[in-house]
Amino acid sequence: MIHVQTYGELPFNRREIFRYAGCSSPGEAETAVLEECLAELSGKLTGRVCWREFVMTEPDLPFCPTGSADLAKYLRDCTKLVVFGATVGLETDRLIARYSRISPVKALFCQAIGAERIESLCDAFCGDLAEMYASCRTKPRYSPGYGDLPLEVQREFFTILDCPRKIGLTLNTSMLMSPSKSVTAIVGIQ
Amino acid sequence: MNILEFTKENLLVLDGGMGTLLQAAGLAPGESPERWNLTHPDVVTGIHRDYFRAGSHVVNTNTFGANLLHFDADELDEIVKAAVQNARAARDTAGTDHPMWVALDIGPTGRLLKPYGDFDFEDAVETFAHTVRLGVQYGVDLVMIETMNDSYETKAALLAVKENCDLPVIVSNAYGEDGKLMTGASPAAMVAMLEGMGADFIGVNCSLGPKAMLPIVEEYLRYASVPVLAKPNAGLPKMVDGRTVFDVASGDFGDVIAEMVQKGLRIAGGCCGTTPEYIAALVQKTKDLPLLPVEPKNTTMVSSYTHAVVFGDAPVLIGERINPTGKKRFKQALRDGDIGYILNEGIRQEEKGAHILDVNVGLPEIDEPAMLETVTCELQAILDLPLQIDTSDPIAMERALRRVNGKALINSVNGKEESMDTIFPLLQKYGGVAVALTLDENGIPETAEGRVAIAEKILARAAEYGIDKKNIIFDTLAMAISADNGAAMATLGSLREIRHRLGCHTSLGVSNISFGLPDRDGVNSTFFALALENGLSAAIMNPDSVAMMKTWYAYRALHGMDDHCSDYVNFASTVAPAAVPVPAAPTAPAPTAEETKSALQKAIVKGLGTQAAEATKELLGSMEPLSIVQTEIIPALDLVGKGFEEKTVYLPQLLMSAEAARFAFEEIKTFMLAGKGETTAKYAVVIATVHGDIHDIGKNIVKLLLENYGFAVTDLGKDVPAEAIADTVVKLHAPLVGLSALMTTTVPAMEETIRLLRQKAPWCKVVVGGAVLTQEYADRIGADKYAKDAMETVRYAESLLEK
Numbered sequence: 001m002i003h004v005q006t007y008g009e010l011p012f013n014r015r016e017i018f019r020y021a022g023c024s025s026p027g028e029a030e031t032a033v034l035e036e037c038l039a040e041l042s043g044k045l046t047g048r049v050c051w052r053e054f055v056m057t058e059p060d061l062p063f064c065p066t067g068s069a070d071l072a073k074y075l076r077d078c079t080k081l082v083v084f085g086a087t088v089g090l091e092t093d094r095l096i097a098r099y100s101r102i103s104p105v106k107a108l109f110c111q112a113i114g115a116e117r118i119e120s121l122c123d124a125f126c127g128d129l130a131e132m133y134a135s136c137r138t139k140p141r142y143s144p145g146y147g148d149l150p151l152e153v154q155r156e157f158f159t160i161l162d163c164p165r166k167i168g169l170t171l172n173t174s175m176l177m178s179p180s181k182s183v184t185a186i187v188g189i190q
Numbered sequence: 191m192n193i194l195e196f197t198k199e200n201l202l203v204l205d206g207g208m209g210t211l212l213q214a215a216g217l218a219p220g221e222s223p224e225r226w227n228l229t230h231p232d233v234v235t236g237i238h239r240d241y242f243r244a245g246s247h248v249v250n251t252n253t254f255g256a257n258l259l260h261f262d263a264d265e266l267d268e269i270v271k272a273a274v275q276n277a278r279a280a281r282d283t284a285g286t287d288h289p290m291w292v293a294l295d296i297g298p299t300g301r302l303l304k305p306y307g308d309f310d311f312e313d314a315v316e317t318f319a320h321t322v323r324l325g326v327q328y329g330v331d332l333v334m335i336e337t338m339n340d341s342y343e344t345k346a347a348l349l350a351v352k353e354n355c356d357l358p359v360i361v362s363n364a365y366g367e368d369g370k371l372m373t374g375a376s377p378a379a380m381v382a383m384l385e386g387m388g389a390d391f392i393g394v395n396c397s398l399g400p401k402a403m404l405p406i407v408e409e410y411l412r413y414a415s416v417p418v419l420a421k422p423n424a425g426l427p428k429m430v431d432g433r434t435v436f437d438v439a440s441g442d443f444g445d446v447i448a449e450m451v452q453k454g455l456r457i458a459g460g461c462c463g464t465t466p467e468y469i470a471a472l473v474q475k476t477k478d479l480p481l482l483p484v485e486p487k488n489t490t491m492v493s494s495y496t497h498a499v500v501f502g503d504a505p506v507l508i509g510e511r512i513n514p515t516g517k518k519r520f521k522q523a524l525r526d527g528d529i530g531y532i533l534n535e536g537i538r539q540e541e542k543g544a545h546i547l548d549v550n551v552g553l554p555e556i557d558e559p560a561m562l563e564t565v566t567c568e569l570q571a572i573l574d575l576p577l578q579i580d581t582s583d584p585i586a587m588e589r590a591l592r593r594v595n596g597k598a599l600i601n602s603v604n605g606k607e608e609s610m611d612t613i614f615p616l617l618q619k620y621g622g623v624a625v626a627l628t629l630d631e632n633g634i635p636e637t638a639e640g641r642v643a644i645a646e647k648i649l650a651r652a653a654e655y656g657i658d659k660k661n662i663i664f665d666t667l668a669m670a671i672s673a674d675n676g677a678a679m680a681t682l683g684s685l686r687e688i689r690h691r692l693g694c695h696t697s698l699g700v701s702n703i704s705f706g707l708p709d710r711d712g713v714n715s716t717f718f719a720l721a722l723e724n725g726l727s728a729a730i731m732n733p734d735s736v737a738m739m740k741t742w743y744a745y746r747a748l749h750g751m752d753d754h755c756s757d758y759v760n761f762a763s764t765v766a767p768a769a770v771p772v773p774a775a776p777t778a779p780a781p782t783a784e785e786t787k788s789a790l791q792k793a794i795v796k797g798l799g800t801q802a803a804e805a806t807k808e809l810l811g812s813m814e815p816l817s818i819v820q821t822e823i824i825p826a827l828d829l830v831g832k833g834f835e836e837k838t839v840y841l842p843q844l845l846m847s848a849e850a851a852r853f854a855f856e857e858i859k860t861f862m863l864a865g866k867g868e869t870t871a872k873y874a875v876v877i878a879t880v881h882g883d884i885h886d887i888g889k890n891i892v893k894l895l896l897e898n899y900g901f902a903v904t905d906l907g908k909d910v911p912a913e914a915i916a917d918t919v920v921k922l923h924a925p926l927v928g929l930s931a932l933m934t935t936t937v938p939a940m941e942e943t944i945r946l947l948r949q950k951a952p953w954c955k956v957v958v959g960g961a962v963l964t965q966e967y968a969d970r971i972g973a974d975k976y977a978k979d980a981m982e983t984v985r986y987a988e989s990l991l992e993k
Binding site for chain 2: 046064090091109167174175
């Protein structure tokens with residue numbers, strides 16, 4: 001079955017946000033802009049994850065064999081895998097679009113916040129997975145497009161996870177996701 | 191029997207889950223449920239029959255994902271045909287004696303519409319329309335649009351139904367735990383839009399169990415004048431012994447539905463996890479309950495993709511600044527296609543407290559329908575206020591109304607036959623609230639009675655189109671008191687009569703009253719207060735006017751609408767008395783600030799927009815505009831740019847400086863437009879993110895910097911086809927084009943664009959950039975220049991100038 005999990009506001013990692021914004025030692029001015037953006041986004045973001053567990057017999061995706069050598073290597077010694085889709089929703093995209101028009105520096109920071117948000121969400125979810133599968137080892141997540149795993153498997157991910165309905169995540173014809181601050185990935189379970 | 195008539199007297203029972211039952215019958219994960227109409231007609235028919243026997247009056251065809259995105263035209267035809275046949279066969283063999291109907295089921299496409307996705311609104315309409323036509327052809331009795339979690343896609347589907355058949359239509363949306371659609375709409379916003387467009391029944395399905403759905407259903411019941419439906423899930427799914435089970439039992443399910451019926455629900459069924467057993471329980475638990483009548487609500491409301499604005503609570507402020515009348519700078523922006531300037535006007539008004547934005551882009555020399563559609567789409571992409579579409583061109587009006595993501599105000603209709611015959615059909619089709627001016631073929635009556643008579647005529651005519659009076663608000667026309675000293679009294683008299691006797695809401699363009707007088711703010715705000723006290727529901731006004739805003743806040747406080755006067759107090763603290771010290775500038779680490787000389791340069795280097803604008807204003811008193819650019823702005827930008835190249839300045843700082851410079855440029859532009867001066871650009875540059883790619887932040891940074899350095903940048907946006915880029919380059923005879931791509935998958939699109947450019951515009955240089963690009967890639971796809979960042983692009987553009 002497809003599980004759905006929602007996450008409230010996870011703590012912000014400002015260092016990471018500055019890193020994504022290309023600013024390793026921020027001054028007061030940049031910090032002030034970041035805080036304004038955070039205040040605007042705060043409370044508006046809901047992290048949503050949908051996921052599904054599969055039992056494996058071969059080191060490949062059971063619902064759509066890919067023949068990917070890199071994936072086979074990643075899944076070596078795994079008995080199960082979890083496929084998930086995660087998104088922080090459309091609100092970051094909206095603010096990015098808005099600020100692209102009026103304040104590129106805020107647009108940049110909203111981009112950076114969005115990137116940090118989705119990574120935090122994935123980290124939180126993978127942390128929860130590790131607890132759920134406490135007796136096993138859960139591997140670091142692995143996404144379509146890594147190594148020789150083609151981006152096109154996104155289509156199958158979206159079908160088996162029912163992402164548009166479950167978490168409002170959609171796929172366009174170029175295999176890009178909307179909302180843009182979203183991730184699909186596999187977690188191998190040893 | 192007619193389903194609409196039946197529902198007036200009875201609880202209409204819908205069906206329950208289909209997917210869950212198909213899975214139990216062997217449908218594999220990832221397998222298409224719609225194909226089972228062809229491969230397992232007996233299973234599908236059996237499920238439908240079980241629902242009819244359990245008490246359903248309506249079953250939905252097994253066509254949730256049956257559309258052209260998932261199937262080719264031939265297969266789709268077969269699927270819909272078989273699906274309708276299966277449902278009809280179930281009805282014919284059910285052997286029950288209650289009325290039964292077959293609804294064409296329409297689910298979401300799974301694609302997100304533009305601007306946040308890549309699916310065009312009209313493509314969505316056509317996709318749904320295709321399925322609707324098939325359903326009608328094969329004989330469904332009604333259409334049910336369901337599980338929609340985006341307001342815009344819901345609108346596309348409903349338009350498709352309305353444009354292709356006359357069957358009754360049910361529209362049901364899927365809400366999250368936060369009580370909103372995935373893309374943000376509240377129940378009230380959906381009620382406003384869907385009722386306006388003529389949905390027969392509206393409501394909620396999927397996502398939630400019955401208890402969690404209850405508050406959303408109550409919201410629907412509060413606002414809706416049509417019957418409301420609920421089709422909840424059987425609670426939440428759980429894994430038990432390797433099987434999926436739902437956590438609400440059929441009896442408990444029926445109990446909550448009964449509770450909803452007691453609150454006014456008129457249509458009920460189940461969604462994921464529910465079975466014929468649940469429908470039977472629902473019927474059992476509700477069969478003896480008296481039904482509440484569906485009361486028409488006299489609630490005037492408009493909506494955006496997030497929320498509804500209700501007339502009659504606090505007075506509604508309609509921002510009037512998106513309008514070229516009397517504004518040189520705005521007209522120039524329209525001629526230049528400078529959408530950014532227009533959007534800024536919208537955002538500023540939102541920040542000042544406007545609830546709705548009037549949108550008027552009429553200028554004789556531009557293509558108004560196209561511009562109005564564009565501005566409507568762009569505005570609702572970046573802000574969430576409902577819009578008031580303001581045009582005298584019916585074609586422009588229709589194009590904008592079609593694209594509005596919500597229910598708009600329509601500005602305007604009047605008592606002339608021609609006006610009513612033009613506007614009312616649009617209102618009937620797209621929904622909306624019309625601002626009706628109390629004038630007709632004989633002009634504006636001088637007396638209040640004359641204006642009220644026109645209002646009554648307009649209401650009678652609207653009723654012939656099936657338009658309720660809640661969807662008309664009257665503007666009794668404020669005229670200049672300097673020309674006629676009885677003008678204000680006639681306006682207020684008719685206002686009072688219309689509000690209190692006719693029971694309609696009202697709106698005024700307040701500032702006309704003071705035309706020809708000095709210190710207009712004083713007259714306007716006093717008139718505003720008088721009008722509010724006489725029943726004014728909304729004002730078209732300038733949110734920048736402190737006097738008007740003061741009146742609004744004070745009125746709310748005086749009428750007990752502002753607890754502890756806290757809004758008033760907050761507002762008062764923002765409009766400090768005249769001599770406010772400029773807030774201390776954040777001390778940005780500007781490593782090179784000391785080397786700069788003037789205040790303007792310091793402001794730019796430190797990235798302080800307001801200060802940069804002030805300093806520019808001051809310099810304009812004594813310096814030529816162009817020499818300010820040459821000797822002040824550009825050197826300051828160069829300083830920061832150089833710091834960026836030497837890695838002593840970070841990207842955010844570079845952008846802050848560029849933004850500050852833009853404030854300075856804006857001052858210069860306004861100054862030059864006021865005089866005779868022409869702004870001359872260095873040369874035209876076309877930039878775009880190539881086809882298939884939707885990342886544009888890098889491109890936007892390049893645009894900003896190029897503009898700072900005086901280039902006339904035409905930004906084609908993202909996901910731009912090669913032909914569109916080449917055509918624009920040819921049209922402008924642009925010497926330079928900048929292409930951006932973020933993903934390896936879109937580099938081929940870049941290559942194709944370059945190939946086409948070489949063919950059509952051999953003179954044009956091509957600079958490329960973006961995360962995946964390298965010098966090697968750029969060479970391989972035949973670009974003239976690879977620029978690693980925005981500054982390098984500027985340097986390259988300048989170097990072409992020297993040649």
